[in-house]
Amino acid sequence: MSRFTLQKQQVIDACLTLAESGYLAGTGGNLSLRLTPELFAVTPSGADYYSLRPDDICVLRLDSLVQVEGTLKPSxxxxMHAAMLRHKPGMQASVHTHQPMASAIALLNTALPVTDATDRAALGERIAIVPYAPSGTVFLVHRFKQCLSDTVQAYLLKNHGVICAAQSMGEAIRNVGRIEAISADFLRRHIDGSAHLAAALRTLTLNALQEPAVR
Ligand SMILES: [Zn+2]
Known part of the structure; x- marks a missing residue:
């Protein structure tokens, strides 16, 4: 039997929980979990989450990304996960999702403020925005590293999705839900604001048409 079976099963269970919630969009998204100070587990590339077995989970060295376990190709x-875990030694899990509401926000070039005290304790004072670079490239890793902050645990990847860190895989799953709720709230207020603005413009236009022209 391979090592770290319990932790690998924990990664698979988390994949299934997130997939059931619609946060992974097919085979999009990937999860990682610190195993030792030197090693981390990561989901394989293009995996069907519903057929994953513990032996399919890849184990890589944090410093060099050399694969030490698993026959499938790592995510x-x-x-990007290694960069997160290296930068945040207190964090055990790093999760990348294509969750719908936050991915919509990631099309905008805006960070999201985090106002609720519980959310702030988990995520930090804001959800940061990482400038666009194609997924799976060194350019994205470079941009992500430039944005990494000790006090921010959640990052929108422009035009792509989300990556967040947490002290456990369970807490990472809760963070994904928190990010989605904050994003949905932001979108709701943004759309409401736009509707109010449109109504105000309509009223102004009507008033202007009804006013007698002064020449
Ligand atoms: Zn992705």
Whole structure:
């Protein structure tokens, strides 16, 4: 039997929970979990989450990304997860999702403020935005590293999705839900604001048409 079977099963269970919630969009998204100070587990590339077995989970070295366990190819975002776990030694899990509401926000070039005290304790004072680079490339890893902050645990990847860190895989799953709720709330207020603005413009236009022209 391979090592770390319990932790690998934990990764698979988390994949299934997130997939059931619609946060992984097919085979999009990938998960990682610190195993030792030197090693981390990561989901394989293009995996069907529903057929994953513990032996399918890849184990990589944190420093070099050399694969030490698993026959499948590791996720194309392994380097991004390694960067997260290296930068945040207190964090055990790094999760990348294509969750719908936050991915919509990631099309905008905006960070999201985090106002609720519980959310702030888990995510930090804001959800940061990482400038666009194609997924699975060194360019994305480079941009992500430039944005990494000790006090921010959640990052929108522009035009792509989300990556967040947590002290456990369970807490990472809760963070995914928190990010989605904050994003949905932002979108709701943004759309409401736009509707109010449109109504105000309509009223102004009508008033202007009804006013007698002064020449
Ligand atoms: Zn992705």
């Amino acid at each position: 194309v975002e392994s380097a």
